[in-house]
Amino acid sequence: MFDRKGNEPMGDEDIPPAFVGESDLVRGRLEKLRLWRERGVEPYGLGFSRGDNTAEIKERFASLADGEESGYRASLAGRLMALRRHGKACFADLEDREGKLQLMASLDSLGEEGYTLFQDLDIGDIVGVEGEVFRSRRGELTLRVFSFTLLSKSLRPLPEKWHGLKDVELRYRQRYLDMIVNPQVRENLLVRVKTIQALRRFLDGHGFIEVETPMLQPIPGGATARPFVTYHQALGQNLYLRIAPELYLKRCIVGGLEKVYEINRNFRNEGISYKHNPEFTMLEFYWAYVDYLALMDFLEEMVSAVVGEVKGALSFPYQGRDLDLTPPWRRVTMSRLVSEAVGCEISSGTPERELRAIAAEREVPLEEGWGPGKIATELFEKLVEPNLWEPTLVMDYPREVSPLARAHRNDPFLTERFELIVAGREIANAFSELIDPLDQRERFEEQARQRERGDEEAHVVDYDYLRALEYGMPPAGGLGLGIDRLVMLLTDSHSIREVILFPHLRPES
RNA sequence: GGGCCGUUAGCUCAGUCGGUAGAGCACCGGACUUUUAAUCCGGGUGUCCUGGGUUCGAUUCCCAGACGGCUCACCA
Secondary structure (H helix, E strand, O other): OOOOOOOOOOOHHHOOHHHOOOOHHHHHHHHHHHHHHHOOOOOEOOOOOOOOOHHHHHHHOOOOOOOOEEEEEEEEEEEEEEEEEOOOEEEEEEEEOOEEEEEEEEHHHHHHHHHHHHHOOOOOOEEEEEEEEEEOOOOOEEEEEEEEEEEEOOOOOOOOOOOOOOOHHHHHHOHHHHHHHOHHHHHHHHHHHHHHHHHHHHHHHOOOEEOOOOOEEOOOOOOOOOOOEEEEOOOOEEEEEOOOOHHHHHHHHHOOOOEEEEEEEEEOOOOOEOOEOOEEEEEEEEEEOOOHHHHHHHHHHHHHHHHHHHHOOOEEEEOOEEEEOOOOOEEEEHHHHHHHHHOOOOOOOOOHHHHHHHHHHOOOOOOOOOOHHHHHHHHHHHHHHHHOOOOEEEEOOEHHHOOOEOEEOOEEEEEOEEEEEEOOEEEEEEEEEOOOHHHHHHHHHHHHHHHHOOOOOOOOOOHHHHHHHHHOOOOEEEEEEEHHHHHHHHOOOOOHHHOOOOOOOOOOO
């Protein structure tokens, strides 16, 4: 049934236990695996010395005429993605990381024995090939195969060649398959890699040094979020997966490192959505002796440099709409935006009851303990933020929602903080850092009161951090940028899962 | 966590007003030495997500559950 030589198909008793119950397609391939071994061919190779890759070959012989021979002998390795058998000749597509190249194997080029073996290859098998490059009569650059080696036998059939793998659950659970058959996955990954490389290059080029700070923290700080908890056996102590590196990076500034950054994972124990994954990648940098005004200029410069490098343009479509990241970006205060949205003037002096009335009128639900600053921010997030499409630097967030940011030089109700909003989402968050240890202590104490009132996301007091500030921290600006969300923009992805290789899913049942 | 939708062959999908199901690709057999979604001839390969219920009979109807998507809430 599966064997050209007339052997009996594999009975249940011959199936390795792990494969009982598998489809006939898998059984057929197990049978072939056995046949390769019977013929003295080990179907799982040790390696292959390849001298070329598909992209190089295509570039090098781009001008070869139809039907012309190059005389160049190449060696390639990769996965067979298509087979077109024509009796005594056979065409195949070989895919490596750089792309695809057509193979042509024939009775003439391989001889009877070799050609018989070649015909037993399956789509999905990984092979090494050697042969001469030519361009076929139909104009396809092709490798005429003189010899080949099976490097890895594929036991499972690949998804369909035309429709590919669409089932999103399978795509995420078996991302390796998604990578094999959906080129977009690899392209998105490449954009991500290039973006991170470009960010590092930009920051390194501006005198920043990359540091690594704890992922396991005894006190989770630097953001308002619920942490994951874990336990250190030897110390008998709870540890938390970090929700942000902020407080450690600022300790570095106290320590005199002046310009530091970290690109790494944060973990937040919250819901999962198209824009949230429990672990996500952040860039944070801290820069001594600058304030948030300087950071706005710097962020514009950094993002436009990085996006220009990765995309080749600052203007591109996102989800069917044009997006233009060319600086300068609109700079506007949060209170101005909220005022415009609600149609009356909101300022630091607006009393809480007035803000509550506006919220009620706009059907924005509020909670009991919230003060005017939190309410104003809530109005901003509900009524304004989703509608900010073009890049906007939203300035001067209330002190109440910014426990680590310096008080505003002109308004003690506010802080010197801004967020970059693009396509309705927060991409970056930055501020003039709060370096006054007494002010910081008060902010922590206020957070502790909120915690006591049941706000699990409020900060825990970090006494060592306060002690660090008491030694003296230079004035500094700090910025956090969500890498995943930036990459979502650059890859035109609706879901964060398209830019994270292995997004979190519930276990398979 | 709430609401809505989905789950049928290896993959992409039809379908069954309740009588255990079908198409393309893939796969198997045959023909074919320039194809590229190769073509031609023949072959359907299945726990219709799981567990209960109703029924002579459930993949279909009802209930519960699992997983996924969208969305709301929370957040970045």
